[in-house]
Amino acid sequence: LRGTFTAEVVENRAERGAYRLLVLSLPSVFAAAAPGQFVMLSPTERVFLLPRPFSVMSVRSGKDGALLECLYTRVGAGTMFLEDLGPGDAMRVVGPLGRGFDLSLPGRAVLVGGGRGVAPLVHLASALAGMGRAATALLGARTADLVYGAGRLAGAAVRVSTEDGSEGTRGVVTDLLAGELARGPAAVYACGPHGMLARVAAIAEDAGAPCEVSIEAHMACGTGVCRGCAVGVRDEARPYRMVCSDGPVFDARALRWDTLAEAH
């Protein structure tokens, strides 16, 4: 399924707060990208050296192929380049890549997103809705303008928290999680800052709920060949896994959280 593609920019627009949405046109095979998978994006004319990984936020069949949506904010040279793209511009896309979420985990799905970590959960919510599975989404951010995607989570009951109380419940999103898990058997799917994910993992473990997390890493190849995006796992025989090819979604219990840096 994966491949090296030249995609055309269909749209590149400002969204709420600092968020931006990049919509790319790709061959129709791309519509099979699974929730939790990602793409490596780079300019076709080399401006920066390494490609940048982005979650598949959504993918749908368009009139001439598939339309891929990626969510981004400006964090460095790569995303600054993305901001300048306009309709008709070309981008190199390698993907879809990585191991996505396990949709067969038992129980009610509880999605936990921190800031732009909501991106892969949008695709996940859509897939769960298609399977007729009930889902609750907990979205957290520091302030209201950093909350994104509440209207994009198909069929999920959405609860929002902000640290300053400017939207939803005042506090951090993990404060909502324990109560949510007390309501009955659930499977947790989370993406966001690694500090948040570590707390999500601990709360899920206490509740006996299976938990999958999508993590970030600085990558070079995105395909497993360079062995650059190592993360520590609880396995003495093989102490590292690659975020790009073994993940980016991992069983939270497998990870050694002390080896996870914040990617940005």
Next chain:
Amino acid sequence: VDLAVRLGPLALANPVLVASGTFGYGDESGDLTEVPRLGGIVTKTLTLEPRAGNPPPRVAETPSGMLNSIGLENIGVRAFLRDRLGPLSRLGPAVIVSVGGRTIEEFEEMMRLVGGADGAAAIELNISCPNVKEGGHEWSASPEPAARVVAAARRLTRKPLVAKLSPNTGRLADVARACVEAGADILSLVNTYVGMAVDVRRRRPVLGAVTGGLSGPAIRPLAVARVHEAARAVRAPLIGMGGITCARDALEFMIVGASAVQVGTATFADPRAAESVLDGLRDFCVEEGIARITDLVGALRAP
């Protein structure tokens, strides 16, 4: 245009190879690029026993370059020979098996395993990895240890032997001569330059292993100068590399004396980078009216 090249005993369909460490074991990227078009594949460096690699973070982007400190993570030579070499050798490109070792005895043991392996077109001795505590680039920092590794390997194989050299030495010409005298058929250069980046807010090295190897376009002029230096020191064929992203970059290496090139870091952004280099070489020859690519090797004129 005739793109075939001959490097001593090693014949290649074209002069564009993918560099060790940037293309895995060679059999993983068939869906991302047309592997059969490559002139050769240099495998991830294999060691006698599997290695887990260095603690993360292992990569960082720097201006026009990247630092890596992977630490020779690999599946070990036995698993490679058992599971990967056979299918890999049927893809088409010449397979150059890269091996590394901490001691002469380890190199000898490796050579007993790969020195006669069916499907290995040549063996590249990685005596230049900057990211391991033992058995790294100190092997090719001076002539004597480099010659000891090459001579030991030479006794145990009749396959073409490539010595991959480090640029982290003031004695490159001496090292190059010593490797050829010890029996290397071909020299490949350069491996990465030792580099370091610092996270100023955390006051920590960016890389988990503190230092790493710098690659990418940032090192290209440095690498071209080292290949030029080696070409003046030895008559053995050279494989040039260091920041090649396009045919023009590859031609710089060939004109100063490299018979072939390896594309490495550029493959990360574009899995088809080596193919683009190959297409560009053919186009250049057509434009310049050059019938054989080998006519460009060492074609450097006086300034």
